[in-house]
Amino acid sequence: MTAMTPGSNLPLTAARVAVDVTAPVRLDVSGLLLAADGKVRSDADFVFYNQPAGPGVTHSAAPAGGDTITVDTAAVPDGIEKIVVTASLDAAGATFAGTEPTATVRNADDGSALASFTPPRLGSETALVVVEIYRRAGAWKVRAVGQGYANGLAGIATDFGVTVDEPAAPSAATPQAPPAPPAPAAPPAPPVAPAAAAPGTGTGTGTGTGTGTGTGKVNLDKGRVSLQKNQTVSLVKGGRPLLGSVRMGLGWEPAFRGKNIDLDASVIAYGPDRKKIDNCFFGKLMILGGAVQHSGDNLTGEGAGDDEAITVHLGGLPPEVTGLVFVVNSFSGQKFSDVAKAYCRLVDARTGEELVRFDLTHAEPRTGVMMAKLIRQFSGEWEMTAMGEFVDARTVRGMVKPGGQAL
Structure with missing residues (x-):
């Protein structure tokens, strides 16, 4: 040899x-x-x-x-x-x-x-x-x-020439040091024209867990919030916006025993005009100077816990980012009707505390789903809305247009 x-x-x-x-x-x-x-x-x-x-x-x-x-x-x-x-x-x-x-x-x-x-x-x-x-x-x-x-x-x-990203960052054949994740910063200046927030549909009820059930908008004061489709939670606790690091965990299980399900979780960042700024997925694990980081690809969906996770340093996001849409796709063409127990959950990245959870209670025979969105408000805090909207798209590239329309 x-x-x-x-x-x-x-x-x-x-x-x-x-x-x-x-x-x-x-x-x-x-x-x-x-x-x-x-x-x-x-x-x-x-x-x-x-x-x-x-x-x-x-x-x-x-x-x-x-x-x-x-x-x-x-x-x-x-x-x-x-x-x-x-x-x-x-x-x-x-x-x-x-x-x-x-x-x-x-x-x-x-x-x-x-x-x-x-x-x-x-x-x-x-x-x-x-x-x-x-x-x-x-x-x-x-x-x-x-x-x-x-x-x-x-x-x-x-x-x-592979079109898995749109547009991909210019390549760098000369080694360069990757950027360090930014430390949480003070609330950024409100953008000139942020994307409109989805109307809230819930108030916190119960002790220890809030659930959207009426008018108004729930916050994090009463503990973990369980959302239903189209419900919104304001990421505010004790009257102060949450601007530290959060992790969006996404998980799923095969609907039929012995059948692996390979799904890909991604996040798309948008500006105030609802135009894509960048997206983070298994082929691009860090964007926006390290403010958004992907955990890497999971090939089967088996096992307990999150299958893939995306960490967002809210205080480190550039002011021009006014919306984030979290999506899941089946590149291999398997349908979400073959998936069971799909969910997303927002976790405090520092403490590991689960803040918000959304369980997808229905499925459609399509290859993409928009799970949740985070939208920056004029006052600087962020709101999370459960989506659960299915589309026909096998990659994050095909989610950019419907994600922008959903903001």
Whole structure:
């Protein structure tokens, strides 16, 4: 087996090769089929855990842990010049500093190792192009790359033409230090024209738990609030707006035993004109200078507790952000009629106290749902409204327009 260095290349002696990418931490490994212009022809050329097969390329679990991208060179379409194998970190805010992912290139038929490559001197990168399998003069070769990106999978996707984000942030091939999450700040100045708040429909009742049941608007003074669809809670406690860090946890379970459900939770940030400013999802784990952070992707929905979580530093949000819409999508096309016990809950990120909960009590055979929205008021406090509105959209990109209309 040959140990490769950055930029080195070797001819492939097998028609079917497997690239195992392993590391001490969990990685998301992808394969992108690129044409002569260096771009994918369509999103079908992006092969990863949620879309595990493309023309001549497949994704699977590696025998020794990690992920494997297998390339059948005889089945790769003539218009494809190379397949790049990428790796991004699953943990929010994590970098490759101190982590050395290794790519092992094997003969996919007999398992014999052909080459290995460990990118050296990694630091603030959050995603890498590890190796590429490319066509040259009718023959196939492998090249060690090790190019780093500081903006995760979104940077790679943008460079190679994948439209999973709209618009994605410019890629950064030169390593850059990721921004530190801002500390909670004083209430920002009220925006000039914030999005209109949804009318409230409840007042706190009971002891320890408030439930929207009448006129007016419930706040957090009586403890945890349980919302029903279209009800609103003001994030105010003891007469003071909540402006610290909160975590929106989203969870679900398969409706039928033994059937995995892979859903993706995201949040879309809007300005006062209801236009999207940015969105945070499994391919872009941090936005708005670290004020919003995603926990990473959950592939099955199994187990107790939140399946995915999005942390929002309310006091650190830019003043131009007046609305946040939290959504869940089924990229693989499974319908929400196959989902049970879907919910969202707002938690104080510092204490872990659950503040607000919304349980989705009905489902529709569609691929997207808007779970909840947070809207900034003129006075600076935030209000949360339960939504539970279903749409036909498999990615966060398809939720931008209905989310804006719902503000």
